[in-house]
Amino acid sequence: MKSRIIFLADMQSFFASVEKAADPTIRDKPIVVAGDPERRSGVVLAACPLAKAYGVTTAEALWQAQQKCRQLVVVKPRMETYIRVSLQITRIFESFTDLVEPYSIDEQFLDVTGSAALFGDPLTIAEQIRERVRLETGIVCRIGIGENKVLAKMACDNFAKKQSQGVFWLKRSDLAETLWPLPVEKLFGVGSRMKRHFHRIGVYTIGQVAKLSPAVLTRRWGVNGEILWRTAHGLDDSPVSPRTHELQKGIGHHMTLPRDYHTAADIKVILLELCEEVCRRARSKNLMGSVVSVGCRGADFDTATGFWRQMKLFEPTHDAMTLFQAVGHLFERHWRHTPVRSIGVNLSQLIEDDTYQLSLFEDKQRQRALAAAIDGIRARYGNAAVLRAISLLDSGQARERARKIGGHYK
Secondary structure, three states: OOOOOEEEEEEOOHHHHHHHHHOHHHOOOOEEEEOOHHHOOOEEEEEOHHHHOOOOOOOOEHHHHHHHOOOOEEEOOOHHHHHHHHHHHHHHHHOOOOOEEEEEOOEEEEEOHHHHHHHOOHHHHHHHHHHHHHHHHOOOEEEEEEOOHHHHHHHHHHOHHHOOOOEEEOOHHHHHHHOOOOEHHHOOOOOHHHHHHHHHOOOOEHHHHHHOOHHHHHHHHOHHHHHHHHHHOOOOOOOOOOOHHHOOOEEEEEEEEEEEEOOHHHHHHHHHHHHHHHHHHHHHOOEEEEEEEEEEEEOOOOOOOOEEEEEEEEEEEOOHHHHHHHHHHHHHHHOOOOOEEEEEEEEEEEEEOOOOOOOOOOOHHHHHHHHHHHHHHHHHHOOOOOOOHHHHOOOOOHHHHOOEEOOEEO
8 A cells, every 4th residue: 555645734933924924124033923911911922933042932921032032023913814824825735735634723734645746756745835835925834744644743843843944754664763762752642741651650752652562551541552652653544634623523612811700700701701602603503512511720820720520411502591501500519719710611512403302481493593693793793793781891801802813813
């Protein structure tokens, strides 16, 4: 069987690169894209290579970045623009192959196995793609190449991003010389917690993971243990699927609050707004859910506070008030009256909404018609066009959130 050729294409400092391409006056300056520090969103979302040379890192506080680099240029995020450019890059990829799978806003998998007859060998195709992206968007693209998605991802993260040519082909036959000497945290799927677990058992490199028995890893970490062993050996059977993200398992919304919320009354305002958003998104996809979950985190992210709990509903729903009643019940049962900084609501076990149980005690058809009318107004005039009165309280965030995409200003 012919080996597949998979690319993982990553856009260098994507948000910052988009801003530099749009404004030549900042092209040669150290810049970061960061949120509004007054609303507790002053975190670096992207830093250009010039800023990184000063030690600025993604996800650090803006004030820390400014201390490292006094001449730092701070640009507020423009999410609509980044989404538009990301879609433009997707169209470039699709001119080389129809098998393109978005992994994030700035990373995409491509299966170019069938493209060699048209565009040449994998390295030639990678250079053509990089040149097209650079000419049409002004953004530098790094490409990892492998025979599957996990090898392509590790090729990009561990090698292509660190080399001037921006392309690296990670072959399974060369893993002992290329991948295995790297620290264990460089293995895809190993975070800070798993790194500590590996260190406790004397495992410090990817090669040591590869040499362990899969049975040992499975006994210790279940299925995840076997997956890590397979990853260390460069084994991955998952296809590049353009429609993979359309198979939705749950619909959720999470919010980091602009200040600590202390009272149940204030928190319930946010819970209702979250339920409204989750149900609006469910209705837009013609889905209902029968399992609801709610969770929160405390004021100190470095301390394990808060909870995440779920419950089964009596019947599937996408009605905001029905969801809110269940969410409120769950929250009251598990909240310890500690300050809340972030909170989220999720609806899962989704089914199509074309069939539902009628009731003698409530007019569900009228409720659906009302929700559809409100959804139509919001789709045409914006999410803040129709609000519940409770959202006008100081604790409400619906009006502010309507100005954002993905938690950042449009």
